[in-house]
Amino acid sequence: MAHGSGGKATSDLIGSIFARCFDNPILAKMEDAAVVPGAARIAFTTDSFVVTPLFFQGGDIGKLSVCGTVNDLAMSGATPMYLTCGFILEEGVEMDDLEKIAKSMAQTAKDAGVMIVAGDTKVIEGKGGLYINTAGVGFLPEGDFEVSSSFCRDTDVILLSGTLGDHHAAILSARMGITNTIESDCAPLQGIVAELLKEGIKVRAMRDVTRGGLATVLHEFAAASGKCILLQEDQIPVTAQVRGLCGILGLDPLYMGNEGKMVAVVAGQDRERALACMRKSPFGQMAAVIGEVIPGEAGTLLLHTRTGGTRSLSELYGEGLPRIC
Amino acid sequence: MTDYRTFLKEYDGRTIRIMEVCGTHTASIAHAGIVSLISPKIELISGPGCPVCVTVTEYIDRLIELSLTPDTVVVTFGDMIRVTGSQKSLQDVRSEGGQVRMVYSPLDITALAEAQPEKTFVFAAIGFETTTAVYAALIDGMIESGIRNIRLLTSLKTMPPVIDWVCSMQGGIDGFLAPGHVSVITGSDLFVPLAVAHGVPFAVAGFEGEEILMALYALVKMISHGESRVMNLYPSAVTPAGNTAAQHMIDKYFTSCDAAWRGMGIIPDSGLMLREEYSMFDAGSRDLFSDHSHHPKCRCAKVITGALKPTECPLFGTLCTPDKPQGACMVSSEGSCCSYFVNRRKV
Numbered sequence: 001m002a003h004g005s006g007g008k009a010t011s012d013l014i015g016s017i018f019a020r021c022f023d024n025p026i027l028a029k030m031e032d033a034a035v036v037p038g039a040a041r042i043a044f045t046t047d048s049f050v051v052t053p054l055f056f057q058g059g060d061i062g063k064l065s066v067c068g069t070v071n072d073l074a075m076s077g078a079t080p081m082y083l084t085c086g087f088i089l090e091e092g093v094e095m096d097d098l099e100k101i102a103k104s105m106a107q108t109a110k111d112a113g114v115m116i117v118a119g120d121t122k123v124i125e126g127k128g129g130l131y132i133n134t135a136g137v138g139f140l141p142e143g144d145f146e147v148s149s150s151f152c153r154d155t156d157v158i159l160l161s162g163t164l165g166d167h168h169a170a171i172l173s174a175r176m177g178i179t180n181t182i183e184s185d186c187a188p189l190q191g192i193v194a195e196l197l198k199e200g201i202k203v204r205a206m207r208d209v210t211r212g213g214l215a216t217v218l219h220e221f222a223a224a225s226g227k228c229i230l231l232q233e234d235q236i237p238v239t240a241q242v243r244g245l246c247g248i249l250g251l252d253p254l255y256m257g258n259e260g261k262m263v264a265v266v267a268g269q270d271r272e273r274a275l276a277c278m279r280k281s282p283f284g285q286m287a288a289v290i291g292e293v294i295p296g297e298a299g300t301l302l303l304h305t306r307t308g309g310t311r312s313l314s315e316l317y318g319e320g321l322p323r324i325c
Numbered sequence: 326m327t328d329y330r331t332f333l334k335e336y337d338g339r340t341i342r343i344m345e346v347c348g349t350h351t352a353s354i355a356h357a358g359i360v361s362l363i364s365p366k367i368e369l370i371s372g373p374g375c376p377v378c379v380t381v382t383e384y385i386d387r388l389i390e391l392s393l394t395p396d397t398v399v400v401t402f403g404d405m406i407r408v409t410g411s412q413k414s415l416q417d418v419r420s421e422g423g424q425v426r427m428v429y430s431p432l433d434i435t436a437l438a439e440a441q442p443e444k445t446f447v448f449a450a451i452g453f454e455t456t457t458a459v460y461a462a463l464i465d466g467m468i469e470s471g472i473r474n475i476r477l478l479t480s481l482k483t484m485p486p487v488i489d490w491v492c493s494m495q496g497g498i499d500g501f502l503a504p505g506h507v508s509v510i511t512g513s514d515l516f517v518p519l520a521v522a523h524g525v526p527f528a529v530a531g532f533e534g535e536e537i538l539m540a541l542y543a544l545v546k547m548i549s550h551g552e553s554r555v556m557n558l559y560p561s562a563v564t565p566a567g568n569t570a571a572q573h574m575i576d577k578y579f580t581s582c583d584a585a586w587r588g589m590g591i592i593p594d595s596g597l598m599l600r601e602e603y604s605m606f607d608a609g610s611r612d613l614f615s616d617h618s619h620h621p622k623c624r625c626a627k628v629i630t631g632a633l634k635p636t637e638c639p640l641f642g643t644l645c646t647p648d649k650p651q652g653a654c655m656v657s658s659e660g661s662c663c664s665y666f667v668n669r670r671k672v
Binding site for chain 2: 172175176249250252303304305306307308309310311314
């Protein structure tokens with residue numbers, strides 16, 4: 001495979017797949033760097049995607065690579081604008097697969113309102129693997145708007161945009177050959193954030209709930225803010241199928257990765273309006289108020305369990321491994 | 326409905342100590358916040374039912390050695406990867422070129438072995454009766470499909486001898502929450518001789534918070550009345566005789582042997598190993614019958630037998646944390662110490 005040589009094969013690959021799929025005037029110039037209009041304050045981030053399998057129920061690595069970076073930008077309160085993408089292809093990648101992935105990225109970028117304005121491709125020895133890095137820029141609103149994990153205050157409420165564990169469960173199911181209809185929740189969340197900000201909700205902190213899961217994110221919030229957060233287990237949405245899979249494998253949805261869920265800490269008086277904002281989005285239909293910031297031991301995350309007990313949740317230790325007995 | 330809850334919360338008799346034998350119960354108790362729902366006079370002790378916890382360092386060292394052997398791949402469940410042997414863990418040797426693969430089911434190894442027939446795949450076969458049944462099925466499948474490049478390094482344990490040992494250690498256990506998963510295979514009758522011999526009651530329970538509360542209620546009642554019966558409160562999954570097909574399958578391939586338990590020494594007839602006629606599937610398990618100890622201050626054995634709580638170990642939370650486990654109890658998410666640490670069981 002000579003597609004990474006930098007010669008004609010490379011430009012054929014770029015022309016036949018990437019330029020066609022990501023078609024936009026900035027990319028079309030094919031310059032060394034994309035030149036784009038800016039803003040007074042920008043958010044800037046990057047993430048790499050190495051998931052296997054490349055295709056799974058509810059998404060693929062391409063969709064994931066756009067959503068991941070879009071969501072990271074959105075969680076700072078920025079409007080995601082431009083993305084770059086770097087592909088590392090192992091020899092043996094099927095061109096059909098690559099095209100499907102590129103198309104999926106293009107569609108997701110369109111849905112998220114971002115442009116893929118620059119890219120790079122390298123080909124290495126291997127067994128048909130494919131890895132994507134995306135970097136992205138978003139524009140922050142004018143003024144001194146800021147969210148931070150350290151801004152949580154007593155009486156604030158915790159909102160979750162939907163069910164937990166779907167992505168993690170879908171990937172595990174695919175890897176383990178378990179047949180079910182669990183789909184990855186992979187989705188761009190900039191719409192939810194835009195709605196919250198448009199409605200003037202007092203958002204203290206936002207985070208997309210990815211690896212490490214909800215408990216890890218909220219533990220960080222509690223620690224950074226020096227507050228105690230109390231969650232209600234019976235308010236945390238988890239689908240019956242994901243719950244079932246977790247039961248079999250000994251996983252806890254509170255620690256499972258998601259790719260289209262966010263948590264927002266908002267002022268208590270904005271509770272209902274914030275919930276309505278989330279539910280306006282197709283990706284926030286199952287949004288729920290799952291807890292609140294309470295006076296208590298600083299840096300602790302508590303769960304009022306379905307059984308009626310209370311326990312403390314720590315951040316994730318290890319790899320979220322399944323049990324063996 | 327709430328009567329037994331009120332009873333458990335307000336219990337004010339003599340202090341009662343109940344051991345949950347199974348690691349999954351330990352985790353469920355933490356998850357449901359059970360301790361916050363019962364009287365401090367009902368103490369719950371985590372027993373020796375976490376397979377990773379009770380695996381000796383020599384076993385891990387042997388896995389590491391195998392992973393560094395050319396054309397040999399060690400295949401294991403995730404929990405085992407982080408356990409430190411005498412020097413290193415499988416995770417450590419991975420970065421030094423050790424070939425280690427993690428799977429979610431022992432049956433996954435078949436696909437790996439078929440894809441790379443030139444390599445030998447060694448499964449880190451640890452576990453109790455429940456998991457042993459799956460290993461038996463794996464061997465059955467290997468024989469049927471003629472796969473020749475899979476071996477088991479076994480460190481398999483059985484429940485009754487170790488419960489017997491716990492009772493003989495006189496750690497003051499008044500009753501047992503019997504392991505649900507093991508009981509599915511073995512049947513609840515397995516515990517009857519132990520109940521009779523030691524005069525303690527057993528309750529076989531499911532894993533939901535409510536099921537555990539009901540089992541605790543039954544145990545406290547039986548203990549208060551001086552009864553030493555076996556109550557099956559998990560009848561949807563457990564029968565008195567158990568899964569006889571699985572028992573026969575285990576019996577076909579495995580035979581009883583002495584076994585080394587980490588921090589507890591050798592317990593006679595408490596293990597299972599491959600029968601002589603199937604020893605070609607063994608990766609050298611027969612040489613692993615010692616238990617050279619780990620950190621001298623690690624109190625695993627005492628924690629596991631209920632003599633000490635995890636927090637009473639001098640290493641707990643300081644030299645021994647889930648990020649840097651010393652004793653094996655801190656390793657598995659279901660290990661007594663890890664469960665205590667992660668869930669801060671004393672809320």
